[in-house]
Amino acid sequence: MQPVEVLAVDQIDLSDITFWERPWEEREGAFATLRRERPLAFFEEPDPREASPLAPPPGPGYRAVTRFADVTEISRNPDIYCSGKGAVSILDLPPEMVEYFAGMISTDNPRHARLRRIVSAAFNPRMVRSIEDSIQRVAVDIIEQVKAKGGGDDFVADVAAALPLKIICDMMGVPESEYATVFRCSNIILSNGDPEYNPEGSDPIVELLNAGQTLTDLMQGIAAARADRPSDDLTSALISTNIDGEALTHAELASFFILLLTAGNETTRNSITHGLYAITTHPDQREIWQADPEGVGATAIEEIVRWASPVIWMRRTVTTDTVLSGQELHEGDKVLLFYNSANRDESAFEDPFTFDVRRHPNPHVGFGAAGPHFCLGAHLARREIDVMFRELFDRVPGIRSTSEPDRLRSNFINGIKHLGFELTGA
DSSP, X not given: OOOOOOSOGGGOOTTOTTGGGSOHHHHHHHHHHHHHHOTEEEEOOOOGXXXXXXXXXXXXXXXXXXXXXXXXXXXXXXXXXXSTTOSSOSSOOOHHHHHHHHGGGGOOTTHHHHHHHHHHHXXXXXXXXXXXXXXXXXXXXXXXXXXXXXXXXXHIIIIITHHHHHHHHHHHTOOGGGHHHHHHHHHHHTSTTXXXXXXXXXXXXXXXXXXXXXXXXXXXXXXXXXXXXXXSSHHHHHHHOOBTTBOOOHHHHHHHHHHHHHHHHHHHHHHHHHHHHHHHHOHHHHHHHHHOHHHHHHHHHHHHHHHHOSBOEEEEEEOSOEEETTEEEOTTOEEEEEHHHHTTOTTTSSSTTSXXXXXXXXXXXXXXXXXXXXXXXXXXXXXXXHHHHHHHHHHOTTOEEOSOOEEOOOSSBOOEEEOOEESXXX
8 A cells, every 4th residue: 555645735734534434545644744754743623513412622633743753752751741631532532431441541641550559560470371272262262153054245244343341341251141241332432423233312521421331331340340250351450459559549440441342342352344445455464474373473463453553643732831843832732642653653663654564673563662651551452363364274274355455534543443254265
């Protein structure tokens, strides 16, 4: 895929949802233009009140950070560029809503360090081994079910989403009867108002709040049951973990649950889906990887995450007047770290628009850049992607996509909602 620059720099509007409906190569072309001509471009904020009367008014605007060097510079300086005012929303939302839907990723130290310390402690070695052991078993079950049916209609629903959904639900002790609820609610929360997940005439903010409340109620029920009868799952570990007298509050537990179910489910499934599409459209790279899954797997996984860039951006807020790449920034300014653009930056990657499963080095920021907010679940995501493709290559070696991706209409998640596939083919 090569970028197609059809828009002049003054025609690019990252706040216009119709921009994100353009073909992928045109969007990449626009980011190439921004990196070259206006790497810290200013944009007015979208006005969400057109979709919901409950939405807050737009704020003063934001800077789009499109170069790799600037994204990494911001990420390693959290004292200057904070997350606490909202990492996943361009708009300034009420603090309680930021806490509810973003939790740990929208906090700063010392609270962020406290939350991360508690959650990390819950992932003890025995827990990690148990999770890793289950990934292969679940992946095999998913593939064998598809084979038994002679194939499937949608790679996302039948394969890519099924693996992280099962792993995360099992981790948290969510019963199988609630898998569909978790899948539906996570789709709504990350849908950005996509019509497929928000019924016509519905208020997207109401749908978002209802989905969040459903997951919160589910978590509270599981936590209450584990308090009386602990199990080997992560929920039991989280409610019993106490570090230097500190434990998660009920609100923090619910917020982490929502974060894990959405971020851990959505990003991994999109990486796997983008991966199948990539190896189908780049058969030479598929051949290299499939011939040596063990030797090529590590670099192939990183390239898939770079290529997919499943989370398009995260927001930071400037805490004190500063200068970034010659641009003056002032306290309160918003900056959006466009990971998708950083991962195609010609100054950081050789031939960035070439899909190369043996790419090395590959300092991508698909899991965020180095810093306190680097993705806590990166290891788990890598493991899931690796195991799924190893098993696909072994059990259905001819699997390929058969359609163009049906993409999520979002400026936040580079999602694929549906992708046709078949088990045999060239």
